[in-house]
Structures are given as structure tokens and as C-alpha cells.
Amino acid sequence: MSSGKSRDSKRNPDDTIKILIATDIHLGYEYNKKRGQQTEDSFITFEEILQCGVNQNVDFILLGGDLFHDTNPPQTVMLKCMELLRKYCLGSKEIKIQFLGDPEIIFRHCANKVVNYEDPNINISMPVFSIHGNHDDPSFGAVGSMDLLSVSGLVNYFGKCTNLTHITVSPIIIKKGETHIALYGLSYINDQRLSRLLRDCKVDLLRSEKIPECFSMFVIHQNRSPYSEYGHISQNKLPDFLNLIIWGHEHECRITPEHIPETTYYISQPGSSIATSLSEGESKPKHIGILSVNKTQFKLQSVKLQTVRPFVFDNLIIQDENIPKSYTEQFSESVYKFVNNYIENELIPKASIQFSGHPKQPILPLLRLRIFYSSEEEIFDANKLVQRYCDAVANPMDMVVFRKQKHATKNSKSSSQDFGDEFEEMAQILCYEDERNWNRTVQGGIKKHFSLEENKDKLTVLSVNGLNEALNRFVDTGDTDAFANIVNHQTKKTIAYLESRDVDTAESIRNEIKIFRDKRMEEEQEETAEIQSLFDNIKSKTQTNADKDNNLSDDENMPVSKRGRGRGRGRGSTRGKQSIDVNSSKQLQAKRQTKKVNYGNFLS
Known part of the structure; x- marks a missing residue:
């Protein structure tokens, strides 16, 4: 396959590089936190992937990001992964591939700037190469889980970008016989930022002129689906000299290489190895790939994973089911009985079909039934289903979800499948009735909502860009402090602006706030870059503080001498510091009292 279909009989096995492809393994993710139980799903499937690599005798494993579900996973998660x-x-085992790239450039962000199977201090039988994703993104100079695996010599961590104004990607050149692979890697970067850099032609993939016949691969971890205009990476805008792109981050399995129109390359989207959300895309069968490259030709064989927990996703439109009404009970009770029967006789049998017979495959399935209702009388208490199926499914608490059906038609049913439930909830809050008012994303909907003249003044201190970026951080990285951080930042910025203006009445303060709001809207790109930098700095400081806390906790366990070290000096030093702080505080308080306007009343 590739630039045409090749015949295996003409391939020399000594010239064929065999690679196991996988993405989004999410080690440490747990399904049933609500039940107070731990699951081993991610580790069971990860072990199956590694076993497959050994059984298939691959030359190396290539991971497309999100090996971990968290940047700094618990120590037990790191321990199991390293084991x-x-x-x-x-x-x-002999390694038959040669590393021809410059390790000082490829691994410049790593403590050990060497490919692990050439390190004389460690014996590697199956190398692993990996970029980081949005979940295990260490953010600039901070240390993350991938750095720990790198310094241990277990993973070759590449693709980390430290310059976000102009990105230059040097390839890893891998050689076996007459076959050369130029492997480019770019770890996760904010989609809007990377999209802007691509539009401004500030992303360079360096090419080796010394190797005329080279198979070029690119592994990235970004949004592929067009969630918003610039919130994704256009699949047909990447360098045309590439042969194959391994696309991480998207969890739906589309591992069969797809030729992209108007380009010469193919895209393979392996998807996640476990389901981390109850969406339709996650319910598709999970696969990994065995990629064979011979000179400039390739073949990708998909391998279905056998240890994945069964997952069935379905939609139910009450209006379409003709549920008979009874005069002896409420209609909601009739709906409950129908749904219960549907789960028992439709969904659970579908889940049982997904059992592979593998001894380590989890038994309890994941079920998600979206019920679209048109009137409140069709809603029943879902807790009754929780009690009934608590020992039969892995997710009884969120097995069923109700959605308001605006237009009970087949088209509306299909359109409802385009987005996850979290986005749909936000869309309902914003009251978007149909596709004409729905901009394909929550962020687009928010921007459109506050651009309307009647809603413009409902958001003055907090900007739409700030709100959307906080939402991106919350969804992409699980940053629960994102909204509080952006509110605090923009409130302080607005107060600083007001203090520089000559205002003394309530009306003048409100007018200046609106003027400042309009100014920020005109400088949208600059503000977006500033907000992204704010969040990156906060994340970096948080990591630094966590490291300091760990050091302090270690120090607390050390024995303390009974003899004080300069006890009097220490006390005197503390007293001096307190007096300085008091004086500084008094000066600051006096300075603030010169401004008698309390801006906080206008920023609430």
C-alpha cells in the first residue's frame, strides 16, 4: 500500500521495518470512581499491546501521546507502567534498526540525550518511541511523567517543543537494510496556537537531502475534527512530502489509512485503547496497528484488542417507540418499564457479543443509552435503573442520560450524535434550538451568543476569549481551577486599567469598563496569546510548587538536632522580616486609600 499497492513477495524482510502503532492508552484512568472501586482496564490493555509487540517481533513501538491520563499520575500508576x-x-535481543539522527537535537529536552538501545548502561530488546499528549503534557520547563520514563531509559521521549513562536521539527532517521524512515514527532500544542503557526508558515519539518529515498512519517496529537474554525488542525494542510501521518488525540478508531484529497499522504487514526468517555466514537472496536515499511511502500495491519471492556452506545427516541399509555399508572412508569426491557433485551445481549474469551477481559460492560424526550411526563427516576443494574454494568450511575428532543426526526437523531454529552448539555443551557444557531462547538456558540447586541453587555470584565480558553483547559486537561484563574486575572487587569483612568462616578466606571472590553475585542489575537501564556505559566508554577512540597515532606522525615542552629539569630531574623512586611503593608494601604473608589462593586 502507500503510493500504490505493493506485493509482499517482492519485499526483502531484511529491508522491512516493523512498527507497532498505538495512541491514547490513558494509564491510570478509572471508570467507576463513583462506586469507590479501582479498575485495572488501562494496564490490562497496555500489557496486551506490549505482548503483541513481542509476539509480532516488531522493531519498535510508536506511541502517539496520552500514555498517561494525568501529567503527574500517582506513584502506583508510574510503578505499574515501569514494571x-x-x-x-x-x-x-538484538536491535536491527540503526539510529542516524542527532540525539543532541532529537532529545535536547531530555536528561539523557541518547536513544535508549544505544545506551551502554541498559539492555533494550524492544524500543518504545513516544510523544506526549494533552493529558501528559508537562508544559514547558516542568517535569512530567514522560520525563521520568525517559530518564529511566524505558522510553525514547521525543517531539517536545520549547519554542512556541517558530516550530522546527528535526526527524529521527531510522535505517534497516535499504529502508530509511524519517520519523517526525510533534507533541501536543494548544490547537489554536498551532493552527495560527501553520497559517503563518512558522512550522518547519526539516528534510534530509542525503537520503533520496526516504519514507516520511509524522506523529501528532491534536484535534482532527473541526470543533471550531481554528480549534483543530486541518488534515489537508500538512507538508505534502509526508507519506503517512499517525494522528493521536482522537479516540474513535479509524486505523485503516485514509488517503487525504488534494494531498499525497495517508492518515491513520488508531484511536484510544480504552474508552475514557461514554460517547459514540468510543464505542467503536479498539485496534492497534502493525506497520510494515519497505523503502517507500507500507502496509498497515489492524489488530483488534481482546482485553477491552465491552461498551454499547445507543439512542432511544421516546416518540418513535409508540409506548402505550396506561390509565392505571403514570406515563413515566410506562417509559421506565420500556427502557428497562430495552436494556435487558437489547443492550446487554449486544455487550455479550463483544466478549473475546480473553481471560483478562473485564466482565462488566459499559452501557450508555441516550433517551430523547419531548415532554416532562416521559422522564422517570433513573435511580431505579441504578439499583437494578448496579451489579450488572460497570457504570450504573451514568448508564442512562436524558436529552430534550427539539425535533423528533431521524435527522435530529443523527445530528445529536456529532457531539459528546458534555457539549450537548452546554448547548441546551445556551438554548440553541437547531443547527442554524449551533456553531458546531460550545465555544463557537458562546462567542456567537455574546456577539449579539442584546447580550454584548452581559460580559464586560470577563472576555469571551478568556471564557472559551478556560473551557478548553477544563475539557482538554481537566483543569478545575481554569475558570477561577481567568476570572481573577481579568478582574485584576480591569482594576489596573481603571486605576490609570480618571474616573470617580459609577457611570464613568461602567463606561471605562466597556471601553476596555471593546479594546480587548479589537486585539483578539494578542489577548488569546496572553491568556494561553497565563495558563501555561500557572501550570508551570503549580508543578514547581508540587516539587517543592515533595522536597519539604522529605525534609520533615529527617531527624532534628536538639541544639538550635542560631536560634536567637533565627528569631531576630523573623522579627525583622515581620516589621518590614508590616511597614510595606501600611505603605500599600495608605497608597490605596488615595483612591476612594471601590471598583469591586462594579466587577461582581
């Missing part, structure tokens, strides 16, 4: 990597990737 599995040591079990399957260490050994005395």
Missing part, C-alpha cells in the same frame, strides 16, 4: 515496560522491553 510492564521492564518486563517486555528489556532484554538481550
Whole structure:
């Protein structure tokens, strides 16, 4: 396959590089936190992936980001991951691929600037190469989980970008026989930022002129679906000299290479190895790929994972089911009985079909039934289903979800499948009745809502860009402090602006706030860059403080001498510091009292 279909019989096995492809493994993700139980799903499937690599005798494993579900996972998660990597990737097996790139450039962000199978201090039998994703993004100079795996020598961590004004990607050149692969990697970057850099031609993929016949691969971890105009990476706007792109971050499995119109390259989207959300895309069968590259030709064989927890997703439109009404009970009770029967006789049998027979496959399935209702009388208490199926499914608490059906037609049913439930809830809050008012994303809907003249003054201190970026951070990285951080930042910025203006009445303050709001709207790109920088700095400081806390906790366990070290000096030093702080505080308070306007009343 590739630039045409090749015949295996003409391939020399000594010239064929065999690669296991996987993305979005999300080690440490747990389904049933609500039930107070831990699950091993991600580790069970990760072990299956590593076993497959050994059984298929691959030359190396390539991971497309989000190996971990968190940037700094619990120590137990790191321990289990390292145990599995040591079990399957260490050994005395001969490595048949050569590393021809400059390790000082490829691994410039790593402590050990060497490919692990060339490190004389460690024996590698199956190398692993990986970029980071949005979930295990260490953010600039901070240390993350991938850095720990890198310094341990278990993973070759590449693709981390430290310059976000102009991105230059140097390839890893891998050689086996007569086959050369130029492997480009770009770890997760904010989609809007990367999209802007691509539009401004500030992303360069360096090419080697010394290797005329080279197979070029690019592994990235970004939004592929057009959630918003600039909130994704256009699949047909990447460099045309590429042969194959491995696309991480999107969890729906589309591993079969797709030729992209108007380009010469293919895209393979392996998807996640476990379901981390109850969406339709996650319910598709999970696969990994065995990629064979011979000179400039390639073949990708999909391998269905056998240890994935069964997951069935379905929609139910009450209006279409003709549920008979009874005069002896409420209609909601009739709906409950119908839904219960539907789960028992339709969904659970579908889940049972997904059992592979693998001894480590989890037994309890995931079920998600979206019920579209047209009137309140069709809604029943879902807790009755929770009690009934608490021992039969893995997610009884969120097995059923109700959605208001605006137009009970087949088209509306299909359109409702385009977005996750979280986005649909936000859309309902914003009261978007149909597709004409729905801009394909929550962020687009928010922007459109506040651009209307009647809603313009409902958001003055907090900007639409700030709100949307906080929402992006909350959804992409699980940052629960994102909204509080942006509100605090923009409130302080507005107060600083007001203090520089000559205002003394309530009306003049309100007018200046609106003027400042309009000025920020005119400088949208600059504000967006500033907000992204704010969040990146906060994340970096949080990581630094966490490291300091860890050091302090270690110090607390050390024995303390009974003899004080300069006890009097220490006390005197503290007293001096307190007096300085008091004086500074008094000066600051006196300065603030010169401004008798309390801006806080206008920023609430």
C-alpha cells in the first residue's frame, strides 16, 4: 500500500521495518470512581499491546501521546507502567534498526540525550518511541511523567517543543537494510496556537537531502475534527512530502489509512485503547496497528484488542417507540418499564457479543443509552435503573442520560450524535434550538451568543476569549481551577486599567469598563496569546510548587538536632522580616486609600 499497492513477495524482510502503532492508552484512568472501586482496564490493555509487540517481533513501538491520563499520575500508576515496560522491553535481543539522527537535537529536552538501545548502561530488546499528549503534557520547563520514563531509559521521549513562536521539527532517521524512515514527532500544542503557526508558515519539518529515498512519517496529537474554525488542525494542510501521518488525540478508531484529497499522504487514526468517555466514537472496536515499511511502500495491519471492556452506545427516541399509555399508572412508569426491557433485551445481549474469551477481559460492560424526550411526563427516576443494574454494568450511575428532543426526526437523531454529552448539555443551557444557531462547538456558540447586541453587555470584565480558553483547559486537561484563574486575572487587569483612568462616578466606571472590553475585542489575537501564556505559566508554577512540597515532606522525615542552629539569630531574623512586611503593608494601604473608589462593586 502507500503510493500504490505493493506485493509482499517482492519485499526483502531484511529491508522491512516493523512498527507497532498505538495512541491514547490513558494509564491510570478509572471508570467507576463513583462506586469507590479501582479498575485495572488501562494496564490490562497496555500489557496486551506490549505482548503483541513481542509476539509480532516488531522493531519498535510508536506511541502517539496520552500514555498517561494525568501529567503527574500517582506513584502506583508510574510503578505499574515501569514494571510492564521492564518486563517486555528489556532484554538481550538484538536491535536491527540503526539510529542516524542527532540525539543532541532529537532529545535536547531530555536528561539523557541518547536513544535508549544505544545506551551502554541498559539492555533494550524492544524500543518504545513516544510523544506526549494533552493529558501528559508537562508544559514547558516542568517535569512530567514522560520525563521520568525517559530518564529511566524505558522510553525514547521525543517531539517536545520549547519554542512556541517558530516550530522546527528535526526527524529521527531510522535505517534497516535499504529502508530509511524519517520519523517526525510533534507533541501536543494548544490547537489554536498551532493552527495560527501553520497559517503563518512558522512550522518547519526539516528534510534530509542525503537520503533520496526516504519514507516520511509524522506523529501528532491534536484535534482532527473541526470543533471550531481554528480549534483543530486541518488534515489537508500538512507538508505534502509526508507519506503517512499517525494522528493521536482522537479516540474513535479509524486505523485503516485514509488517503487525504488534494494531498499525497495517508492518515491513520488508531484511536484510544480504552474508552475514557461514554460517547459514540468510543464505542467503536479498539485496534492497534502493525506497520510494515519497505523503502517507500507500507502496509498497515489492524489488530483488534481482546482485553477491552465491552461498551454499547445507543439512542432511544421516546416518540418513535409508540409506548402505550396506561390509565392505571403514570406515563413515566410506562417509559421506565420500556427502557428497562430495552436494556435487558437489547443492550446487554449486544455487550455479550463483544466478549473475546480473553481471560483478562473485564466482565462488566459499559452501557450508555441516550433517551430523547419531548415532554416532562416521559422522564422517570433513573435511580431505579441504578439499583437494578448496579451489579450488572460497570457504570450504573451514568448508564442512562436524558436529552430534550427539539425535533423528533431521524435527522435530529443523527445530528445529536456529532457531539459528546458534555457539549450537548452546554448547548441546551445556551438554548440553541437547531443547527442554524449551533456553531458546531460550545465555544463557537458562546462567542456567537455574546456577539449579539442584546447580550454584548452581559460580559464586560470577563472576555469571551478568556471564557472559551478556560473551557478548553477544563475539557482538554481537566483543569478545575481554569475558570477561577481567568476570572481573577481579568478582574485584576480591569482594576489596573481603571486605576490609570480618571474616573470617580459609577457611570464613568461602567463606561471605562466597556471601553476596555471593546479594546480587548479589537486585539483578539494578542489577548488569546496572553491568556494561553497565563495558563501555561500557572501550570508551570503549580508543578514547581508540587516539587517543592515533595522536597519539604522529605525534609520533615529527617531527624532534628536538639541544639538550635542560631536560634536567637533565627528569631531576630523573623522579627525583622515581620516589621518590614508590616511597614510595606501600611505603605500599600495608605497608597490605596488615595483612591476612594471601590471598583469591586462594579466587577461582581
